[in-house]
Amino acid sequence: MEILSYLINGLGLGSVYAIIALGYTMVYGIAKMLNFAHGDIIMVGAYLSFFAMTRFQLPVIVSVALAVLGCTILGVVVERLAYKPLRQATSLSVLITAIGVSYFLQNSAQLLWSSSTKVYPTIISNGAIKIGSLSISYLSILTILVCILVMTCLTLFVNKTKTGQAMRACAEDKGAAQLMGINVNHIISITFAIGSGLAAIAAVLLCAAYPSVSPTLGSMPGIKAFTAAVFGGIGSIPGAFLGGILLGVIETLTKAYISTQLSDAIVFAVLIIVLLIKPAGLLGKKVSEKV
Amino acid sequence: MSEENRTPILEVTDLGIDFGGLTAVNNLDLTIYENETVGLIGPNGAGKTTVFNLLTKVYEPTRGEIWLCGENTHKMTTVQVNKAGIARTFQNIRLFMNLSVLDNVKTGMHNEHSYSVADAILRLPKYKKEEAEIDEKARELLKIFGLEDKAEYIAGSLPYGEQRRLEIARALATSPKLLLLDEPAAGMNPQETEELMDMIRKIRDQFHIAILLIEHDMKLVMGICERITVLNYGAMLATGTPEEIQANPQVIKAYLGE
Numbered sequence: 001m002e003i004l005s006y007l008i009n010g011l012g013l014g015s016v017y018a019i020i021a022l023g024y025t026m027v028y029g030i031a032k033m034l035n036f037a038h039g040d041i042i043m044v045g046a047y048l049s050f051f052a053m054t055r056f057q058l059p060v061i062v063s064v065a066l067a068v069l070g071c072t073i074l075g076v077v078v079e080r081l082a083y084k085p086l087r088q089a090t091s092l093s094v095l096i097t098a099i100g101v102s103y104f105l106q107n108s109a110q111l112l113w114s115s116s117t118k119v120y121p122t123i124i125s126n127g128a129i130k131i132g133s134l135s136i137s138y139l140s141i142l143t144i145l146v147c148i149l150v151m152t153c154l155t156l157f158v159n160k161t162k163t164g165q166a167m168r169a170c171a172e173d174k175g176a177a178q179l180m181g182i183n184v185n186h187i188i189s190i191t192f193a194i195g196s197g198l199a200a201i202a203a204v205l206l207c208a209a210y211p212s213v214s215p216t217l218g219s220m221p222g223i224k225a226f227t228a229a230v231f232g233g234i235g236s237i238p239g240a241f242l243g244g245i246l247l248g249v250i251e252t253l254t255k256a257y258i259s260t261q262l263s264d265a266i267v268f269a270v271l272i273i274v275l276l277i278k279p280a281g282l283l284g285k286k287v288s289e290k291v
Numbered sequence: 292m293s294e295e296n297r298t299p300i301l302e303v304t305d306l307g308i309d310f311g312g313l314t315a316v317n318n319l320d321l322t323i324y325e326n327e328t329v330g331l332i333g334p335n336g337a338g339k340t341t342v343f344n345l346l347t348k349v350y351e352p353t354r355g356e357i358w359l360c361g362e363n364t365h366k367m368t369t370v371q372v373n374k375a376g377i378a379r380t381f382q383n384i385r386l387f388m389n390l391s392v393l394d395n396v397k398t399g400m401h402n403e404h405s406y407s408v409a410d411a412i413l414r415l416p417k418y419k420k421e422e423a424e425i426d427e428k429a430r431e432l433l434k435i436f437g438l439e440d441k442a443e444y445i446a447g448s449l450p451y452g453e454q455r456r457l458e459i460a461r462a463l464a465t466s467p468k469l470l471l472l473d474e475p476a477a478g479m480n481p482q483e484t485e486e487l488m489d490m491i492r493k494i495r496d497q498f499h500i501a502i503l504l505i506e507h508d509m510k511l512v513m514g515i516c517e518r519i520t521v522l523n524y525g526a527m528l529a530t531g532t533p534e535e536i537q538a539n540p541q542v543i544k545a546y547l548g549e
Binding site (some may be wrong): 031157160172176180182285 | 347350369370373374378379385386387388389390394397398399401404406411461462465466537544
């Protein structure tokens, strides 16, 4: 029974990674760039919801909505100001810019809200559902449900709407998409908006599990989610989901049965092994250049 | 009908582009009227595809003007040119290979939808109605190209000839006034080329569009084009009816050498 409850905790953690990984994978799939500032969008989402709940005493739902709105706008603005002017630049320039944006956001947060850690309010009771000797926390259930909901909506959006269709077209061939009358800049903006909005949702779930808010809050989950995206096959939405879930489960089980200190090392070791065997990631498509 | 009374779909004057010190296209004049098929021919490297890239604003012209249905395109982007009425196919097929055949055609109709994301997620009647219309239209287009049975196939799985036809269908889905075909018969056998010629005639008459095509297959060019423009080293070498072009000594020289 013990392993089952670890497994469910792992699914909960993995769901958060999956939601963050979706942001990385969608942006990579469409804009072909690694947005290393994505983790810091999570941080901003955490602060926004924190202030909404503590300083303005708003209800949880309203605070989450505000954080989602704020991050969506931030994501679109960052893309416009920092990445769009570099559309024709080499991928290395864009990568360096993304790292720059990451530092900019972290330092701005330090300046605005100080570097001291703030305690995030409790948004969901600590209780758990007990089935026999198995206990599942409400938070795990909520996180898993949110992740399933997000995945379902996103899959429907990408497969069933004209914007989703245009996104898939842009992911394959931006030049041809443009010649079919699809506004590529617009599609990239929407992608950043969705990714950043999801980052805000992940921020709230993350802070509900680890209730401390600081300017560097987004770094570690950001890196892990990026790993999850690569693990699952970057550019693939089901891949990000699978990668996130697996990473969360591996991490939790390692902490429980092997070593708490070694858990990150083992997680990354698994990534390296997977990439050695399947360089494109679990669900990634192998791209072979025609010669 | 004399040419003067007809509406020009496309009017190009003194068009040119330099890449650094290299002049790829120079002094090109081209006028295309409604319901007309014009051929753009010339030896390899003459600048034919560059002309297509200029017309669709993939490249910004260095000189000259492009008028589309009486509107100057100099401030338009690629997307705006497409909305204004130019659609194209590619020399190397550039379909969305991982999308279904039907979805490829539907991406061409992207700008026809007016439903919002909220309409789509909530599956409101507006979404359903528009999607049904688009679906029907897309399937009709596929029927013209004999691809209706393969609507659900992944585009990348189609044989080469069918991919070429699908690319034309996708371009037509954007409701163009002028269709640019870049070597539509490349890699086709004589039988397929014959079918393609019939198809091009059919779509021109059915959709009342003008067609500008680049092609090396002279049988096709001479067979369906009313007028032909010959490019050599980026400059216009000759323009005229197929008979005039065939008899032009300069053209023969450019193609066969001295």
